[in-house]
Amino acid sequence: xxxxxxxxxxxxxxxxxxxxxxxxxxxxxxxxxxxxxxxxxxxxxxxxxxxxxxxxxxxxxxxxxxxxxxxxxxxxxxxxxxxxxxxxxxxxxxxxxxxxxxxxxxxxxxxxxxxxxxxxxxxxxxxxxxxxxxxxxxxxxxxxxxxxxxxxxxxxxxxxxxxxxxxxxxxxxxxxxxxxxxxxxxxxxx
Amino acid sequence: xxxxxxxxxxxxxxxxxxxxxxxxxxxxxxxxxxxxxxxxxxxxxxxxxxxxxxxxxxxxxxxxxxxxxxxxxxxxxxxxxxxxxxxxxxxxxxxxxxxxxxxxxxxxxxxxxxxxxxxxxxxxxxxxxxxxxxxxxxxxxxxxxxxxxxxxxxxxxxxxxxxxxxxxxxxxxxxxxxxxxxxxxxxxxxxxxxxxxxxxxxxxxxxxxxxxxxxxxxxxxxxxxxxxxxxxxxxxxxxxxxxxxxxxxxxxxxxxxxxxxxxxxxxxxxxxxxxxxxxxxxxxxxxxxxxxxxxxxxxxxxxxxxxxxxx
Numbered sequence: 001x002x003x004x005x006x007x008x009x010x011x012x013x014x015x016x017x018x019x020x021x022x023x024x025x026x027x028x029x030x031x032x033x034x035x036x037x038x039x040x041x042x043x044x045x046x047x048x049x050x051x052x053x054x055x056x057x058x059x060x061x062x063x064x065x066x067x068x069x070x071x072x073x074x075x076x077x078x079x080x081x082x083x084x085x086x087x088x089x090x091x092x093x094x095x096x097x098x099x100x101x102x103x104x105x106x107x108x109x110x111x112x113x114x115x116x117x118x119x120x121x122x123x124x125x126x127x128x129x130x131x132x133x134x135x136x137x138x139x140x141x142x143x144x145x146x147x148x149x150x151x152x153x154x155x156x157x158x159x160x161x162x163x164x165x166x167x168x169x170x171x172x173x174x175x176x177x178x179x180x181x182x183x184x185x186x187x188x189x190x
Numbered sequence: 191x192x193x194x195x196x197x198x199x200x201x202x203x204x205x206x207x208x209x210x211x212x213x214x215x216x217x218x219x220x221x222x223x224x225x226x227x228x229x230x231x232x233x234x235x236x237x238x239x240x241x242x243x244x245x246x247x248x249x250x251x252x253x254x255x256x257x258x259x260x261x262x263x264x265x266x267x268x269x270x271x272x273x274x275x276x277x278x279x280x281x282x283x284x285x286x287x288x289x290x291x292x293x294x295x296x297x298x299x300x301x302x303x304x305x306x307x308x309x310x311x312x313x314x315x316x317x318x319x320x321x322x323x324x325x326x327x328x329x330x331x332x333x334x335x336x337x338x339x340x341x342x343x344x345x346x347x348x349x350x351x352x353x354x355x356x357x358x359x360x361x362x363x364x365x366x367x368x369x370x371x372x373x374x375x376x377x378x379x380x381x382x383x384x385x386x387x388x389x390x391x392x393x394x395x396x397x398x399x400x401x402x403x404x405x406x407x408x409x410x411x412x413x414x415x416x417x418x419x420x421x422x423x424x425x426x427x428x429x430x431x432x433x434x435x436x437x438x439x440x441x442x443x444x445x446x447x448x449x450x451x452x453x454x455x456x457x458x459x460x461x462x463x464x465x466x467x468x469x470x471x472x473x474x475x476x477x478x479x480x481x482x483x484x485x486x487x488x489x490x491x492x493x494x495x496x497x498x499x500x501x
Protein backbone atom coordinates (compact mmCIF):
# COMPACT_ATOMS: atom_id res chain seq x y z
CA UNK A 1 0.00 0.00 0.00
CA UNK A 2 2.90 2.32 0.73
CA UNK A 3 5.06 1.64 -2.27
CA UNK A 4 5.23 3.29 -5.67
CA UNK A 5 6.99 1.72 -8.68
CA UNK A 6 10.06 3.86 -8.04
CA UNK A 7 10.13 2.67 -4.47
CA UNK A 8 9.86 -0.91 -5.68
CA UNK A 9 13.08 -0.43 -7.69
CA UNK A 10 14.83 0.94 -4.63
CA UNK A 11 13.57 -1.99 -2.61
CA UNK A 12 15.07 -4.37 -5.19
CA UNK A 13 18.44 -2.58 -5.05
CA UNK A 14 18.31 -2.64 -1.29
CA UNK A 15 17.52 -6.34 -1.28
CA UNK A 16 20.60 -7.03 -3.44
CA UNK A 17 22.85 -5.02 -1.14
CA UNK A 18 21.28 -6.54 1.93
CA UNK A 19 21.88 -10.04 0.61
CA UNK A 20 25.40 -9.50 -0.71
CA UNK A 21 27.12 -6.98 1.57
CA UNK A 22 25.31 -6.77 4.90
CA UNK A 23 26.23 -10.31 5.99
CA UNK A 24 29.80 -9.01 6.40
CA UNK A 25 28.89 -6.36 8.96
CA UNK A 26 30.36 -8.41 11.80
CA UNK A 27 33.60 -9.11 9.90
CA UNK A 28 34.15 -5.44 9.18
CA UNK A 29 33.32 -4.44 12.70
CA UNK A 30 35.85 -6.95 14.06
CA UNK A 31 38.56 -5.57 11.84
CA UNK A 32 37.62 -1.95 12.61
CA UNK A 33 37.57 -2.59 16.34
CA UNK A 34 40.94 -4.32 16.14
CA UNK A 35 42.48 -1.43 14.24
CA UNK A 36 40.96 1.40 16.27
CA UNK A 37 40.57 -0.22 19.71
CA UNK A 38 37.54 1.98 20.36
CA UNK A 39 33.90 1.00 20.00
CA UNK A 40 32.47 4.35 18.91
CA UNK A 41 35.18 4.98 16.37
CA UNK A 42 34.85 1.44 15.07
CA UNK A 43 31.10 1.84 14.66
CA UNK A 44 31.55 5.13 12.83
CA UNK A 45 34.12 3.59 10.52
CA UNK A 46 31.87 0.64 9.71
CA UNK A 47 28.90 2.92 9.13
CA UNK A 48 30.79 5.14 6.75
CA UNK A 49 32.19 2.13 4.96
CA UNK A 50 28.75 0.69 4.37
CA UNK A 51 27.30 4.02 3.29
CA UNK A 52 30.06 4.35 0.69
CA UNK A 53 29.62 0.74 -0.33
CA UNK A 54 25.89 1.32 -0.75
CA UNK A 55 26.45 4.35 -2.96
CA UNK A 56 28.98 2.51 -5.13
CA UNK A 57 27.38 -0.91 -5.06
CA UNK A 58 26.76 -0.69 -8.81
CA UNK A 59 30.53 -0.95 -9.24
CA UNK A 60 30.78 -4.16 -7.25
CA UNK A 61 31.31 -7.16 -9.54
CA UNK A 62 28.91 -9.84 -8.52
CA UNK A 63 30.58 -13.14 -7.81
CA UNK A 64 33.84 -11.59 -6.61
CA UNK A 65 34.92 -11.45 -2.96
CA UNK A 66 32.46 -8.98 -1.44
CA UNK A 67 34.17 -9.04 1.95
CA UNK A 68 37.50 -8.07 0.37
CA UNK A 69 35.71 -5.31 -1.57
CA UNK A 70 34.22 -3.95 1.66
CA UNK A 71 37.54 -4.16 3.52
CA UNK A 72 39.18 -2.26 0.69
CA UNK A 73 36.58 0.50 1.05
CA UNK A 74 37.06 0.49 4.81
CA UNK A 75 40.80 1.01 4.46
CA UNK A 76 40.23 3.85 2.03
CA UNK A 77 37.84 5.51 4.48
CA UNK A 78 40.29 4.95 7.31
CA UNK A 79 43.17 6.38 5.28
CA UNK A 80 41.12 9.46 4.48
CA UNK A 81 40.26 9.92 8.14
CA UNK A 82 43.83 9.54 9.25
CA UNK A 83 44.93 12.11 6.73
CA UNK A 84 42.21 14.54 7.77
CA UNK A 85 43.12 14.04 11.40
CA UNK A 86 46.75 14.74 10.51
CA UNK A 87 47.64 11.44 12.03
CA UNK A 88 49.42 9.92 9.13
CA UNK A 89 50.37 6.38 9.89
CA UNK A 90 53.70 6.02 8.20
CA UNK A 91 55.43 2.71 8.14
CA UNK A 92 58.46 3.11 10.30
CA UNK A 93 61.76 2.16 8.72
CA UNK A 94 62.99 1.21 12.13
CA UNK A 95 60.14 -1.23 12.62
CA UNK A 96 60.76 -2.73 9.20
CA UNK A 97 64.44 -3.11 9.98
CA UNK A 98 63.72 -4.72 13.33
CA UNK A 99 61.51 -7.21 11.59
CA UNK A 100 64.13 -7.80 8.94
CA UNK A 101 66.87 -8.46 11.44
CA UNK A 102 64.94 -10.74 13.76
CA UNK A 103 67.08 -13.66 12.77
CA UNK A 104 66.78 -16.08 15.61
CA UNK A 105 63.40 -17.53 16.42
CA UNK A 106 62.84 -20.56 18.54
CA UNK A 107 60.40 -23.25 17.58
CA UNK A 108 56.75 -22.30 17.55
CA UNK A 109 55.40 -22.91 21.04
CA UNK A 110 52.36 -25.03 21.67
CA UNK A 111 50.00 -25.14 24.63
CA UNK A 112 49.25 -21.47 24.31
CA UNK A 113 45.74 -20.09 24.28
CA UNK A 114 43.94 -18.18 21.55
CA UNK A 115 43.90 -15.13 23.80
CA UNK A 116 47.66 -15.33 24.22
CA UNK A 117 48.07 -15.48 20.45
CA UNK A 118 45.97 -12.33 20.06
CA UNK A 119 47.91 -10.54 22.79
CA UNK A 120 51.17 -11.42 21.05
CA UNK A 121 49.78 -10.15 17.76
CA UNK A 122 48.88 -6.83 19.39
CA UNK A 123 52.50 -6.32 20.34
CA UNK A 124 53.58 -6.37 16.68
CA UNK A 125 53.86 -3.15 14.66
CA UNK A 126 50.48 -2.42 13.08
CA UNK A 127 51.58 -2.92 9.49
CA UNK A 128 52.48 -6.53 10.29
CA UNK A 129 49.31 -7.16 12.29
CA UNK A 130 47.23 -5.99 9.34
CA UNK A 131 48.66 -8.29 6.72
CA UNK A 132 48.68 -11.30 9.05
CA UNK A 133 44.99 -10.80 9.88
CA UNK A 134 43.94 -10.05 6.31
CA UNK A 135 45.75 -13.12 5.04
CA UNK A 136 45.48 -15.72 7.80
CA UNK A 137 42.11 -14.74 9.27
CA UNK A 138 40.23 -13.05 6.45
CA UNK A 139 41.63 -15.29 3.72
CA UNK A 140 42.34 -12.41 1.39
CA UNK A 141 44.74 -12.93 -1.51
CA UNK A 142 47.98 -10.96 -1.84
CA UNK A 143 46.40 -8.94 -4.62
CA UNK A 144 43.32 -8.12 -2.55
CA UNK A 145 45.48 -7.09 0.41
CA UNK A 146 47.67 -4.96 -1.83
CA UNK A 147 44.62 -3.16 -3.23
CA UNK A 148 43.18 -2.56 0.23
CA UNK A 149 46.40 -1.27 1.77
CA UNK A 150 47.57 0.53 -1.38
CA UNK A 151 50.96 -1.17 -1.31
CA UNK A 152 52.70 -3.38 -3.88
CA UNK A 153 52.04 -7.12 -3.82
CA UNK A 154 55.72 -7.77 -3.09
CA UNK A 155 55.47 -5.64 0.04
CA UNK A 156 52.44 -7.65 1.14
CA UNK A 157 54.42 -10.86 0.76
CA UNK A 158 57.45 -9.60 2.64
CA UNK A 159 55.37 -8.08 5.44
CA UNK A 160 53.41 -11.27 5.79
CA UNK A 161 56.58 -13.33 6.00
CA UNK A 162 58.05 -11.01 8.62
CA UNK A 163 54.80 -10.62 10.47
CA UNK A 164 54.39 -14.36 10.93
CA UNK A 165 57.98 -14.65 12.05
CA UNK A 166 57.61 -11.79 14.53
CA UNK A 167 54.46 -13.39 15.91
CA UNK A 168 56.28 -16.65 16.49
CA UNK A 169 59.13 -14.75 18.13
CA UNK A 170 56.71 -12.98 20.47
CA UNK A 171 55.02 -16.22 21.40
CA UNK A 172 58.30 -17.97 21.86
CA UNK A 173 59.56 -15.25 24.22
CA UNK A 174 56.27 -15.35 26.08
CA UNK A 175 56.38 -19.14 26.38
CA UNK A 176 59.99 -19.13 27.55
CA UNK A 177 59.25 -16.52 30.19
CA UNK A 178 56.39 -18.62 31.57
CA UNK A 179 57.86 -22.01 31.04
CA UNK A 180 55.17 -22.99 28.58
CA UNK A 181 56.00 -26.06 26.57
CA UNK A 182 58.41 -25.93 23.66
CA UNK A 183 57.95 -29.58 23.03
CA UNK A 184 59.32 -29.92 19.59
CA UNK A 185 62.64 -29.71 17.99
CA UNK A 186 65.65 -27.63 18.20
CA UNK A 187 65.73 -23.87 17.95
CA UNK A 188 66.62 -22.95 14.46
CA UNK A 189 66.83 -19.62 12.82
CA UNK A 190 63.85 -18.28 10.78
CA UNK B 191 66.88 -29.88 2.29
CA UNK B 192 68.09 -28.51 5.61
CA UNK B 193 65.84 -27.77 8.59
CA UNK B 194 66.49 -24.03 8.13
CA UNK B 195 65.31 -24.27 4.50
CA UNK B 196 62.21 -26.13 5.59
CA UNK B 197 61.33 -23.58 8.23
CA UNK B 198 61.79 -20.76 5.76
CA UNK B 199 59.26 -22.38 3.44
CA UNK B 200 56.88 -23.91 5.98
CA UNK B 201 54.36 -21.03 5.97
CA UNK B 202 54.18 -21.04 2.19
CA UNK B 203 53.69 -24.79 2.34
CA UNK B 204 50.75 -24.35 4.72
CA UNK B 205 49.27 -21.74 2.38
CA UNK B 206 49.73 -24.11 -0.56
CA UNK B 207 51.81 -21.57 -2.44
CA UNK B 208 54.83 -23.69 -3.40
CA UNK B 209 55.70 -25.35 -6.67
CA UNK B 210 55.03 -29.08 -6.84
CA UNK B 211 58.74 -29.90 -6.89
CA UNK B 212 59.40 -27.80 -3.78
CA UNK B 213 56.46 -29.44 -2.08
CA UNK B 214 57.97 -32.84 -2.75
CA UNK B 215 61.30 -31.71 -1.30
CA UNK B 216 59.58 -30.57 1.87
CA UNK B 217 57.60 -33.76 2.21
CA UNK B 218 60.77 -35.83 1.81
CA UNK B 219 62.43 -33.78 4.52
CA UNK B 220 59.41 -34.18 6.81
CA UNK B 221 59.56 -37.95 6.48
CA UNK B 222 62.99 -37.99 8.04
CA UNK B 223 62.80 -35.06 10.50
CA UNK B 224 60.60 -35.29 13.60
CA UNK B 225 61.56 -31.77 14.70
CA UNK B 226 60.26 -30.19 11.49
CA UNK B 227 57.12 -32.33 11.59
CA UNK B 228 56.50 -30.95 15.03
CA UNK B 229 57.24 -27.39 13.90
CA UNK B 230 54.84 -27.71 10.99
CA UNK B 231 52.09 -28.98 13.29
CA UNK B 232 52.77 -26.11 15.70
CA UNK B 233 52.50 -23.51 12.94
CA UNK B 234 49.30 -25.06 11.67
CA UNK B 235 47.88 -24.93 15.18
CA UNK B 236 49.03 -21.33 15.60
CA UNK B 237 47.14 -20.27 12.49
CA UNK B 238 44.07 -22.08 13.66
CA UNK B 239 44.24 -20.40 17.07
CA UNK B 240 44.81 -17.00 15.51
CA UNK B 241 41.81 -17.39 13.22
CA UNK B 242 39.54 -18.76 15.93
CA UNK B 243 40.76 -16.32 18.57
CA UNK B 244 40.23 -13.31 16.31
CA UNK B 245 36.80 -14.37 15.11
CA UNK B 246 35.53 -15.26 18.56
CA UNK B 247 37.16 -12.58 20.71
CA UNK B 248 34.43 -11.08 22.88
CA UNK B 249 35.79 -7.54 22.59
CA UNK B 250 35.63 -7.71 18.79
CA UNK B 251 32.01 -8.80 18.50
CA UNK B 252 29.62 -6.33 16.96
CA UNK B 253 26.95 -5.10 19.42
CA UNK B 254 23.46 -6.24 18.42
CA UNK B 255 21.97 -2.77 18.74
CA UNK B 256 24.59 -1.40 16.37
CA UNK B 257 23.81 -4.09 13.81
CA UNK B 258 20.11 -3.18 13.94
CA UNK B 259 20.82 0.52 13.78
CA UNK B 260 23.20 0.15 10.86
CA UNK B 261 20.75 -1.90 8.84
CA UNK B 262 17.91 0.54 9.48
CA UNK B 263 19.95 3.61 8.66
CA UNK B 264 21.27 2.10 5.45
CA UNK B 265 17.79 1.06 4.48
CA UNK B 266 16.50 4.57 5.11
CA UNK B 267 19.31 6.09 3.09
CA UNK B 268 18.42 3.76 0.25
CA UNK B 269 14.65 3.96 0.40
CA UNK B 270 14.05 7.56 1.41
CA UNK B 271 15.22 9.75 -1.46
CA UNK B 272 15.51 12.88 0.66
CA UNK B 273 17.78 11.16 3.16
CA UNK B 274 21.32 11.89 2.21
CA UNK B 275 22.84 12.19 5.66
CA UNK B 276 23.79 9.38 7.93
CA UNK B 277 24.19 9.78 11.63
CA UNK B 278 27.41 8.69 13.20
CA UNK B 279 27.37 6.79 16.45
CA UNK B 280 28.47 9.88 18.30
CA UNK B 281 25.85 11.92 16.48
CA UNK B 282 23.17 9.33 17.19
CA UNK B 283 23.89 9.38 20.90
CA UNK B 284 23.99 13.16 20.89
CA UNK B 285 20.64 13.20 19.08
CA UNK B 286 18.99 11.01 21.71
CA UNK B 287 20.39 13.21 24.43
CA UNK B 288 19.13 16.27 22.56
CA UNK B 289 15.65 14.79 22.20
CA UNK B 290 15.51 13.82 25.85
CA UNK B 291 16.78 17.24 26.91
CA UNK B 292 14.26 18.98 24.64
CA UNK B 293 11.43 16.98 26.12
CA UNK B 294 12.50 17.72 29.66
CA UNK B 295 12.67 21.44 28.87
CA UNK B 296 9.35 21.32 27.04
CA UNK B 297 7.74 19.47 29.91
CA UNK B 298 9.08 21.91 32.46
CA UNK B 299 8.02 24.96 30.45
CA UNK B 300 4.62 23.44 29.76
CA UNK B 301 4.02 22.67 33.38
CA UNK B 302 5.08 26.14 34.42
CA UNK B 303 2.77 27.72 31.87
CA UNK B 304 -0.14 25.62 33.05
CA UNK B 305 0.57 26.31 36.69
CA UNK B 306 0.60 30.02 35.99
CA UNK B 307 -2.76 29.81 34.29
CA UNK B 308 -4.48 27.88 37.02
CA UNK B 309 -3.82 27.51 40.68
CA UNK B 310 -6.93 25.43 41.22
CA UNK B 311 -6.96 22.63 38.73
CA UNK B 312 -4.49 19.94 39.73
CA UNK B 313 -2.16 18.67 37.12
CA UNK B 314 -0.86 15.28 36.14
CA UNK B 315 1.25 13.43 38.61
CA UNK B 316 4.80 12.51 37.87
CA UNK B 317 6.16 9.08 38.65
CA UNK B 318 8.35 10.66 41.29
CA UNK B 319 5.43 12.47 42.84
CA UNK B 320 3.38 9.30 43.08
CA UNK B 321 6.22 7.50 44.73
CA UNK B 322 6.55 10.32 47.22
CA UNK B 323 2.83 10.26 47.83
CA UNK B 324 2.68 6.57 48.49
CA UNK B 325 5.73 6.64 50.69
CA UNK B 326 4.25 9.39 52.85
CA UNK B 327 0.76 8.02 52.70
CA UNK B 328 -0.52 11.35 51.53
CA UNK B 329 -3.35 11.76 49.06
CA UNK B 330 -3.51 15.46 48.47
CA UNK B 331 -2.86 15.98 44.84
CA UNK B 332 -2.21 19.67 45.32
CA UNK B 333 1.10 18.76 46.87
CA UNK B 334 2.19 16.78 43.92
CA UNK B 335 4.47 17.86 41.15
CA UNK B 336 2.98 18.27 37.70
CA UNK B 337 4.51 16.98 34.51
CA UNK B 338 3.99 16.57 30.86
CA UNK B 339 2.85 13.07 29.93
CA UNK B 340 5.72 12.36 27.63
CA UNK B 341 8.68 10.50 29.01
CA UNK B 342 11.90 9.78 27.15
CA UNK B 343 10.97 6.09 26.86
CA UNK B 344 7.57 6.93 25.40
CA UNK B 345 9.26 9.18 22.88
CA UNK B 346 11.62 6.40 21.93
CA UNK B 347 8.68 4.05 21.48
CA UNK B 348 6.94 6.56 19.23
CA UNK B 349 10.07 7.02 17.13
CA UNK B 350 10.54 3.26 17.05
CA UNK B 351 6.98 2.74 15.86
CA UNK B 352 7.40 5.31 13.08
CA UNK B 353 10.63 3.64 12.00
CA UNK B 354 9.54 0.01 12.21
CA UNK B 355 5.93 0.43 11.10
CA UNK B 356 5.71 3.33 8.65
CA UNK B 357 9.23 3.10 7.24
CA UNK B 358 10.39 -0.49 7.56
CA UNK B 359 7.13 -2.43 7.83
CA UNK B 360 8.53 -4.90 10.26
CA UNK B 361 6.51 -4.79 13.42
CA UNK B 362 6.38 -7.99 15.41
CA UNK B 363 2.62 -7.81 15.78
CA UNK B 364 0.27 -7.20 12.90
CA UNK B 365 -1.59 -3.87 13.13
CA UNK B 366 -5.36 -3.91 13.54
CA UNK B 367 -7.96 -1.54 12.13
CA UNK B 368 -8.23 1.73 13.97
CA UNK B 369 -11.97 1.46 14.50
CA UNK B 370 -11.59 -2.04 15.91
CA UNK B 371 -8.89 -0.81 18.29
CA UNK B 372 -11.25 2.02 19.19
CA UNK B 373 -13.90 -0.45 20.26
CA UNK B 374 -11.53 -2.73 22.13
CA UNK B 375 -8.77 -0.57 23.54
CA UNK B 376 -9.32 3.17 23.40
CA UNK B 377 -12.39 5.04 22.25
CA UNK B 378 -10.23 8.05 21.38
CA UNK B 379 -9.10 6.09 18.32
CA UNK B 380 -12.63 6.07 16.84
CA UNK B 381 -12.90 8.69 14.08
CA UNK B 382 -9.38 9.90 14.86
CA UNK B 383 -8.57 9.92 11.13
CA UNK B 384 -11.20 12.56 10.48
CA UNK B 385 -9.75 14.71 13.25
CA UNK B 386 -6.28 14.39 11.73
CA UNK B 387 -7.30 15.02 8.16
CA UNK B 388 -9.09 18.34 8.85
CA UNK B 389 -11.48 17.74 5.98
CA UNK B 390 -8.62 17.82 3.51
CA UNK B 391 -7.19 21.09 4.82
CA UNK B 392 -3.83 19.73 5.92
CA UNK B 393 -0.81 21.94 5.11
CA UNK B 394 0.72 21.47 1.70
CA UNK B 395 -1.91 18.97 0.62
CA UNK B 396 -0.68 16.14 2.83
CA UNK B 397 -2.58 12.99 1.99
CA UNK B 398 -3.67 9.98 3.98
CA UNK B 399 -1.68 6.79 3.35
CA UNK B 400 -3.01 4.47 5.99
CA UNK B 401 -4.51 4.37 9.47
CA UNK B 402 -4.38 1.51 11.93
CA UNK B 403 -3.49 0.64 15.49
CA UNK B 404 -0.16 -0.99 16.18
CA UNK B 405 2.07 -1.92 19.09
CA UNK B 406 5.71 -1.04 19.52
CA UNK B 407 7.64 -2.26 22.55
CA UNK B 408 4.37 -2.96 24.37
CA UNK B 409 2.94 0.53 23.73
CA UNK B 410 -0.27 0.69 21.70
CA UNK B 411 -0.65 3.56 19.28
CA UNK B 412 -3.29 4.88 16.95
CA UNK B 413 -1.17 5.35 13.85
CA UNK B 414 -2.23 7.66 11.06
CA UNK B 415 0.30 7.75 8.24
CA UNK B 416 0.36 10.74 5.94
CA UNK B 417 2.41 11.56 2.89
CA UNK B 418 3.80 15.05 2.61
CA UNK B 419 6.44 16.19 0.12
CA UNK B 420 7.15 12.54 -0.72
CA UNK B 421 7.86 11.76 2.94
CA UNK B 422 5.93 9.54 5.30
CA UNK B 423 4.62 11.34 8.36
CA UNK B 424 3.37 9.42 11.39
CA UNK B 425 0.70 10.82 13.65
CA UNK B 426 0.78 8.59 16.72
CA UNK B 427 -1.72 8.88 19.54
CA UNK B 428 -1.41 6.81 22.67
CA UNK B 429 -3.01 6.62 26.07
CA UNK B 430 -0.64 7.39 28.90
CA UNK B 431 -0.64 6.07 32.43
CA UNK B 432 -2.55 3.35 34.20
CA UNK B 433 -2.92 4.61 37.73
CA UNK B 434 -3.15 8.17 36.58
CA UNK B 435 -6.14 7.36 34.46
CA UNK B 436 -8.61 6.85 37.27
CA UNK B 437 -7.36 9.86 39.16
CA UNK B 438 -7.35 12.08 36.14
CA UNK B 439 -10.74 11.04 34.93
CA UNK B 440 -12.20 13.46 37.42
CA UNK B 441 -10.26 16.30 35.90
CA UNK B 442 -12.43 16.27 32.85
CA UNK B 443 -11.19 19.02 30.64
CA UNK B 444 -8.22 18.53 28.39
CA UNK B 445 -4.97 20.14 29.20
CA UNK B 446 -3.95 23.35 27.59
CA UNK B 447 -2.66 22.64 24.17
CA UNK B 448 1.08 22.69 24.03
CA UNK B 449 3.07 21.68 21.03
CA UNK B 450 6.73 21.03 21.54
CA UNK B 451 9.32 19.91 19.09
CA UNK B 452 12.57 18.03 19.11
CA UNK B 453 14.64 16.47 16.42
CA UNK B 454 17.67 14.63 15.25
CA UNK B 455 19.39 14.13 11.92
CA UNK B 456 17.00 11.30 11.16
CA UNK B 457 13.60 12.24 12.49
CA UNK B 458 11.72 15.34 13.51
CA UNK B 459 9.34 14.95 16.36
CA UNK B 460 6.61 17.24 17.66
CA UNK B 461 4.12 16.34 20.33
CA UNK B 462 1.13 17.67 22.18
CA UNK B 463 -0.99 16.25 24.96
CA UNK B 464 -4.44 15.99 26.36
CA UNK B 465 -5.24 14.91 29.89
CA UNK B 466 -4.57 11.24 29.25
CA UNK B 467 -3.08 11.01 25.79
CA UNK B 468 0.10 12.02 24.09
CA UNK B 469 0.11 12.69 20.36
CA UNK B 470 3.32 12.62 18.31
CA UNK B 471 4.05 13.85 14.81
CA UNK B 472 7.21 12.22 13.47
CA UNK B 473 8.83 12.43 10.06
CA UNK B 474 12.05 13.10 8.20
CA UNK B 475 10.74 16.47 7.04
CA UNK B 476 12.34 19.73 8.04
CA UNK B 477 11.57 20.81 11.57
CA UNK B 478 9.41 23.65 10.26
CA UNK B 479 7.32 21.35 8.05
CA UNK B 480 6.93 18.74 10.77
CA UNK B 481 5.94 21.40 13.26
CA UNK B 482 3.47 22.93 10.78
CA UNK B 483 1.63 19.64 10.54
CA UNK B 484 1.63 19.23 14.32
CA UNK B 485 0.30 22.75 14.84
CA UNK B 486 -2.33 22.28 12.16
CA UNK B 487 -3.78 19.09 13.61
CA UNK B 488 -3.29 19.83 17.32
CA UNK B 489 -6.58 21.76 17.94
CA UNK B 490 -8.73 19.25 16.12
CA UNK B 491 -7.04 16.14 17.50
CA UNK B 492 -6.84 17.49 21.06
CA UNK B 493 -10.53 18.32 20.96
CA UNK B 494 -11.44 14.92 19.58
CA UNK B 495 -9.33 13.00 22.11
CA UNK B 496 -10.46 15.12 25.06
CA UNK B 497 -14.08 14.42 24.17
CA UNK B 498 -13.39 10.70 24.15
CA UNK B 499 -11.65 10.95 27.50
CA UNK B 500 -14.66 12.44 29.26
CA UNK B 501 -17.23 10.33 27.47
